[in-house]
Amino acid sequence: MTGSELSVEGVTLTAGAQRLVEDVFLTAGAGEVVGLVGPNGSGKSSLLRAVYRVLRPESxxxxxxxxxxxxxxxxxxARTLAAVVQDSAADLDLAVREVVAMGRSPHKRLLDGDTAEDRHIVESALDSVHALDLADRPFDRLSGGERQRVLIARALAQQPALLVLDEPTNHLDIRHQLDVLGILRSLSATVLVALHDLNLAAYYCDRLYVLRGGRVVSSGPPAEVLTRELLAEVYGVDAEIAVHPRTGAPQVTFLPGTPARPHAEAGPSAG
Known part of the structure; x- marks a missing residue:
């Protein structure tokens, strides 16, 4: 399946009197990996909830x-979009294989059993996240990192054209972080992913949207977005940005101390 095109058009989200996201525009072309970055509370998770239909836009x-x-x-x-969200399905009293098989539900009628094709897709999804050895274990007895890989496998079993993930590398060790993001990078599906690690975002994403206070303050290719001035303004940290000699991607090194005050003309562009 080829990737779907995603367009977020002037979305504003509220919770009571609190404005979570304000007038956000975002696009993800077919097959692109688009990253959302920004400090805690910037609106990343809220925006994703609007995309996978948990939080209805006010406008x-x-x-x-x-x-x-x-x-x-x-x-x-559900036949097009799959989501991997934080702390989901924590109390499922099912075997891992059954959890991943839930990803096949949108493609089946209510009382349909699993076909040989379904079982093959489930096995392949588990294998892709190095979780085949977990297939018969109870999901609710897994570690946080194991659960995360299983939930990603469930989303892959859904065979979506659009995959939305909220901090998919949470709880994962370095190897599995790289494995999971490498899988996302290899998919034909369109991927919208919120990430905390700016270096992972810079390497694996085609484009980034930087959120602060519920607004997009910069967007574009990682090399254009990740600047010392932007990191000082958005994160309140000083950093050096270099091009990694082997990957060619921007590499962020955070520095202790008070960030240099960014010059007005070098600040982040509206996105």
């Missing part, structure tokens, strides 16, 4: 392949 629209995502039947959207 604006989320469109998948031109269709209003909030106007589509749930089952129809």
């Amino acid at each position: 604006g629209a989320v469109r998948v392949d031109g269709a209003d995502a909030w106007g589509l039947p749930v089952r129809q959207l």
Whole structure:
């Protein structure tokens, strides 16, 4: 399946009197890996919730392949979009294999059993995240990192054209962080992913959107977005940015002390 096109058009999200996200525009082209970065509380998770239809926009629209995502039947959207969110499915009293098989549900009728193709897809999804050895273990007895890999496998078993992930590298050791992001990078699906680690975001994402206070303050290729001035303004830290000699991606090194005050003309561009 080829990737879907995602368009977030002027989305504003609120919770009571609190404004979580304000007038955000974002696009992800078919097959792109687009990253959301920003400090805690900047609106990344809230924006993702609007995309995978948990938090309805107060204004604006989320469109998948031109269709209003909030106007589509749930089952129809689930055949296109899969989400991996933080702390989901923690109490499932199922074997790992059964959890991953849940990803096949949007492609089946209510009482359909698993086919040989379904079982093959589940096995392949588990194998891709190095979790085949967990297949028969109870999901609720796994470590945080093991659970995370299983939930990613469940999303992969759904075979989505659009994959939305909120901090998918949480709880993972370095090897599995690289493995998971490498898988996302290799998919034909479009990927929208929130990440804390700026160096991982710089290497694996085609484009970045930087959020602060619920607004996009910069967007574009990582080499254009990740500047010393932006990191000082958005994160309140001093940093050096260099091009890694082997990967060619920007490499951020954080420095102790008070960040240099950015010059007005070098600040982040609106995105």
